[in-house]
Amino acid sequence: MKSLRSGIVHLGCGNFHRAHQAVATQAALNEMGAEGHHWGIASATMRRPDLVTQLAQQDNLYTLLTRERTGTTASVIGSLHRVFCAADQPDRLIERIASPTTKIVTLTITATGYHLSADGQLDVTDLNIRNDFNNPSPITAIAFLTRGLERVRQRGTTPPVIICCDNLSHNGVTLRAAVMAFAEAEGRGALAQWIAGHVQFPDTMVDRIVPTPHEGDIADARRLLGGIDDEIPVSAEPWFQWIIQHFDGPRPFWEAHHGTRFVHDVDMFERAKLQMLNGSHMLLAYVGQLTGRETIAEAASDPVLGPLARRFMRFEQTAGLDLQEKELDDYTDELMSRLKNPAIVHEAERIGRNGSAKMAARVIRPMRENISAGRDVTGAVLLIASWIRWFALHEKEALEISLEDPRAAMLKKICAECRDHHAAQAEAFLAMEEVFGPSLPDHDKYVADIAEMLKRISEQNMQNVLQATLKGESLAVP
Incomplete structure (x- = not known):
């Protein structure tokens, strides 16, 4: 889709993201038509530079295989506008987060990617977290968010809404506290207070079983697409659920995908x-x-x-x-x-x-x-x-x-x-x-x-x- 532009930045371009948030965003694009073309996703992989190359060879298109007991259906997903590797281009990710065109940042980095202790607080003794303190080229998602929000504050622009899509208890509240704790640990107390007063971190719940890709996926995609090759299809169960706490500001019409709901309490x-x-x-x-x-x-x-x-x-x-x-x-x-x-x-x-x-x-x-x-x-x-x-x-x-x-x-x-x-x-x-x-x-x-x-x-x-x-x-x- 040549007119697509990025209004969403995503951290963690893995299988779950491609079978969940990207699919809901595709449904929103289909429903909104030309008015929704600014809701494309700039998705950053945190660990898989090979995926960037594979997606680029397919114009960032890929196949979703929905696997039911009675058979499999295929649909092509085109909501990924840009895909890049955070480790190779750290400043690009920071700048994307800080861009005025970015209205929403979503994350699927697994529970370990937040570097939390059992009480749900940021583990400031974690080696990766410590290495990212005052590091302009960080590797952790918490540091990337902090750097991006710091630029937003310096420029006086409107911060994006940060939406955690991982299985953490009170994930929005938890992520907000972790980002603030990181800023405090770096000696940026004023930034932490600004985040507390200006940045929304709604709670969410995501639910869809997305298995690891296996060799049969490529053959199934080729068969269902009438002979078209896809080297990176992703499979998922039919069930889809995304419960999101209400937040202020613009957003895609994610409710176009059955199973997406906005509620007051998640x-x-x-x-x-x-x-x-x-x-x-x-x-x-x-x-x-x-x-x-x-x-x-x-x-x-x-x-x-x-x-x-x-x-x-x-x-x-x-x-x-x-x-x-x-x-x-x-x-x-x-x-x-x-x-x-x-x-x-x-x-x-x-x-x-x-x-x-x-x-x-x-x-x-x-x-x-x-x-x-x-x-x-x-x-x-x-x-x-x-x-x-x-x-x-x-x-x-x-x-x-x-x-x-x-x-x-x-x-x-x-x-x-x-x-x-x-x-x-x-x-x-x-x-x-x-x-x-x-x-x-x-x-x-x-x-x-x-x-x-x-x-x-x-x-x-x-x-x-x-x-x-x-x-x-x-x-x-x-």
Whole structure:
């Protein structure tokens, strides 16, 4: 589209962005016609310079493959106006953020890209964050935003609205605090105060399962496009949801895409998704891999693990959700149906990445509430024990998957120092407040329960352990 111009800057031009925000923006462009042509996206990849080259060879066009149980449909997405690599052109990204034509900045950089501690605050001791202090060519998204907003303030222009589209608790509030904390840590207190008073960071909730591309995608795109080649198609499930807190200022008509809503309070949508979908995703990934289930669909369809995951989702992960019983039942059924979709090849290994950055909001918060209320937390115990087991096996070079986690070295070191000592491993892991937060209520009891579960899954047949867990057999040490 030759008349397209960039009104949106995006940080993190990955698969999720291309199957979510870019798709909603395409729907808006289709609906708005010529009046919407200034809502093209200038998308910066943070880690994949090869994607810039691949998209450029296709005029920044690519195929969305929507995979349903009954078949796959293809649509061409053309909302990416410009694509570039942040690492290669840091000043270009800063200038794009600061440009008066940029009205909105969106981000999908994964939870680890914000460099937060377990309490949701910016970790100013993080090496990448420290290296970006007063650095004119930064590498972190937090620093890029700070540099761009600093230029806006210096020029006296209107700042863009900053929209986090990652799975963080209160993601807008959290991102705003992180950017302000970064500015403060650099000695730019006045900038931090200006951001507090002038820049909008609405909360959002995003939901769409977007699996890692696989070799069949290219062939499917060629077939569905009538022989046209696309080297970088992206697959997604049919489900799409984007809940955005109302904000002031111009924006695309994103509601043109079914599933996009603007609301006054995102909190309940966010908690339901983080806990019920994302937390259960973690259970299926960690436990599934230990039972030989390579994908989430395989794990969710397992006759024992599937019911365990459903019970965990419905009766543990609903803690703190002020919804009717029928709403919770219906959402649980809907989520389990999505997770079992065999057309979505979502690898357990990928879902299991960066567990230490996800654990607090997705698992520990509802676990803490359940313990305080006297409710069962067997699913959370199983999840945490299975996560520890991943590191224990990896330390012994007995796990045939890569481990990607910002604290991988520390966690493997614990497993090496406490090799085969399950109680010591559980105690050392749970002692990390930067991962789990403050001690759990009745902390020693639940450390012992996790240690016992870890012992069982280390020494017994995993299917037998799951059967016993599903039946509700006690974890009490005989």
